[in-house]
Amino acid sequence: MKGYGGQILVVDLTDGGARVERIPEEMARAFLGGNGFAARLLYHHVAAGIDPFDPLNAVVFAVGPITDTTVPGNSRACVATKSPLTGLFFDSTFGGRFPATLKRTGFDAVCITGRAREPVYLKVTRAGARIEPARALWGKTTRETVEAIQTLEGGDADVIAIGPAGEHRVRFACMAHYWKNREGISGRGGIGAVLGSKNLKAFVVAGTLKTEVADPSALKALVEETREPLTKGTQALATFGTPFLVQPINTLGGLGAYNLRSEVYAEARAISGEELTAHYHDKDTTCLKCPVACGKQYAVKEGDFSGLRAKMPEYETIFALGSMLGNSHAPSLVKANDLCDLLGMDTISLGVTLAFAAEALERGWLDPKEVGLPFGWGDWRGMLALIEQTAYRRGFGDRLAEGSWRLAETIGSDALKTVYAVKRLELPAHSARALKGMSIGYATATRGGSHHDTRPTPQYAQGFDRRGVEGKPLFAVRSQHFTAVDDSLVVCRFTSERGFGLFVGEPYARMVNAVTGWDMSVDELERIGERVVNQERMFNVREGVGRKDDVLPWRVMHEPIPDGPSAGMHCPPAELDAMLGEYYRLRGWDADGAPTPERLAALGVP
Ligand code: SF4
Structure with a gap:
């Protein structure tokens, strides 16, 4: 089959066993790859009613026929599981270089089940699966973990890892992949927590197989034809990254602020793509073989976070940790975003949960003593402290780690009316x-x-x-x-x-x-x-x-x-x-x- 490795690798962390399944052409033609394969595999591998943290839950990483071709934006992978936040099917995608490298192993999907007895990392190559001890990495940040494994496995290996939040089963823990040109952060819905429950600190891939394309000249012609609309359509993204959306969406009256009590944020300009770019832009970053380069690295040169060099917070993060919290202190957004990446937490769920907590405090539903530190609208210092507490489930962070819906449930039905979530997401x-x-x-x-x-x-x-x-x-x-x-x-x-x-x-x-x-x-x-x-x-x-x-x-x-x-x-x-x-x-x-x-x-x- 052109465009496919044609194989699925199923790995059981409980006994370390692995088996290879062939992908029939009918399945490829019916489900295509990535999300489709993950939906199919999870339906058949995860029985109804299983707790997401049960070893019987599975995590599927999958690529598709387009991965590692010349299509712009092709280095993208899907990861899916039964979510500990929603209790339902959940998939997420990420970029960087990892997806292309996964494709080069010859496996279009890797289905991970079971639970290792102690912390491990899983390495997949063309030869199959290898499970390595990772006790020394437990407790480390996502970046420390990725760098340590790359030192061991070599720079051609790509790594995606969980941080402390995944280890502590924070219900919105995610994963991070770092590559010199662009990070890939993935796993809303707590996919990182499921990996943590499996004692899987990281997933590593290395491979060199080339994806065969059936008609390279037809693909070249298509890519040529779409070059102009792509260049024109991504100008704002390429210049400012996703924060370019802050101002127009605020102008339209749809930028949630103060836990959605308003959808116009008076201080939006301070956290807009234009302002952030003017003050902090250091360099552009891009996923493998993508001409857009929508990623940006920021450098903070003065103030509390002087010297910080970190990834640009995406538009969603600016909303969740910015306007939703009434926080227009831009450097704190850069810092908070970096913290979340290192600790391995989804910024959207975290920010919206904090926004609920801020309103609950204001309404007197939460006692400040329970929270244990000063926190409220616009209090970015309190926000940063609570981010750390959440990742380690320390103090009030243990309740925040459950997400906004479960936190509100412990307060009462009026509180549930102020939660901004659907199906608990x-x-x-x-x-x-x-x-x-x-x-x-x-x-x-x-x-x-x-x-x-x-x-x-x-x-x-x-x-x-x-x-x-x-x-x-x-x-x-x-x-x-x-x-x-x-x-x-x-x-x-x-x-x-x-x-x-x-x-x-x-x-x-x-x-x-x-x-x-x-x-x-x-x-x-x-x-x-x-x-x-x-x-x-x-x-x-x-x-x-x-x-x-x-x-x-x-x-x-x-x-x-x-x-x-x-x-x-x-x-x-x-x-x-x-x-x-x-x-x-x-x-x-x-x-x-x-x-x-x-x-x-x-x-x-x-
Ligand atoms: S650099 Fe941006 S546009 Fe290009 S593949 Fe990565 S996320 Fe997509």
């Missing part, structure tokens, strides 16, 4: 109230509060009706198919959306056919997206998910945006209910949101 920086497509999108997303199921990008475009419900269920359906295909290929969303289109279309079919030699139609590709979404939904239905869970945060449904250009917007329950009905009908799901046997049979799921 904290929402990112694309408003569930100001973008109607996101309202239905978040409610129906496999992961819950994720902007990578239904995409916000098209909704910011001029001419898109972001206020009306008309057509939004269909928009969510098609957008979810697109993201499932994108993450199965696996390609970077920034390059795919801007170079190849916002929905599954001709350029994507040409891409697949050039790499694999198949004759896939656009409709067949769209059906792959639908198949993956249905496979994920079946995982969640098996866990008890239904219409009752396809809801939005209480505040989104009951409190209109109070001020600014989006004032009055929200998504009342009746409106959501009507959109849900339409969404289920379009999907061929029953009234409770379960895929019908007929639709599953037509798609070949599960």
Whole structure:
């Protein structure tokens, strides 16, 4: 099969055993790779009802046919598991060099199950799996771990590691991969905590196999054709990175602030891409073979963090640790972001959980003595201290480590009304109230509060009706198919959306056919997206998910945006209910949101 290594490696950390499974062409053509393979594998490897921290849970790392080709943004991998935050299917993608190196091992997917008796790291090469002791690395930061393993294994090996947060099973612990030109941070939903529960400190890959492309000249022609729109469409990203979004989204009235009590942040300018670039830009960084270079390294030259050189905080981080906390102290965002990467924590869940805590303190639901240190709106010193406490589950950090929903549950039902989460996953920086497509999108997303199921990008475009419900269920359906295909290929969303289109279309079919030699139609590709979404939904239905869970945060449904250009917007329950009905009908799901046997049979799921 062109475009594939054609093999899956299944590793059991409990006994150290590993086996190789061949990937039949029918499976590749039905699920493509990455996200699709992970959905298929997890459905079959993880039985319903298993605790995410049970050794029987599995973590799948997977690449796709596009990985390590010449497609811009091709060095991207998917990682998936049953999430300890949501209790449901969860996948995440990351870049850097690791994804291309994983592909070069000849394994398109590595499925990790079991639990090692003591800390280990797993190394995968063309020869298979090798498990190495890692007791000396336990307690180290992600960067220290990656560097120590690269010293042992050589610079050609790529490493992704958990930090102390993963070891302490923080429910939103993630992983970090460092490569000289760009980091890859991955694993919202607590994938790092699942690795920690398996005593797996790091995953290491090394390989040299080349990905064979069926029709290199067809692929070259496609890449040439898309060069111009890609260059034009990524100008702001290339200049400022994702923080370029701060100002326009604030101007639109959709930048959540003060735990969503407002969606206009008066001090947005201080934490905008323009300001951050002017003060801190040091150099651009980029994933392997990507012309965009949306990553930036910052250097802080004065103040409390003088001398700090660290990765640029992404837009989502600026929202979660900035406007949501009423924090416009830009250097503290650089510091907090770096801390989260080193300790291995998702900044979105952490920031939104802290924002909930700030409101709970203000309302008197939390006693300052319980928190144990000064903290409140705009208190970046308290924020930094709580970040450290959370990673190690020290003091109040132990409660924050459970995420906003579980923390609010311990307080009471009024507190739950102020949590900004769907299916227990904290929402990112694309408003569930100001973008109607996101309202239905978040409610129906496999992961819950994720902007990578239904995409916000098209909704910011001029001419898109972001206020009306008309057509939004269909928009969510098609957008979810697109993201499932994108993450199965696996390609970077920034390059795919801007170079190849916002929905599954001709350029994507040409891409697949050039790499694999198949004759896939656009409709067949769209059906792959639908198949993956249905496979994920079946995982969640098996866990008890239904219409009752396809809801939005209480505040989104009951409190209109109070001020600014989006004032009055929200998504009342009746409106959501009507959109849900339409969404289920379009999907061929029953009234409770379960895929019908007929639709599953037509798609070949599960
Ligand atoms: S656009 Fe940015 S995140 Fe995407 S592949 Fe390029 S450098 Fe990496």
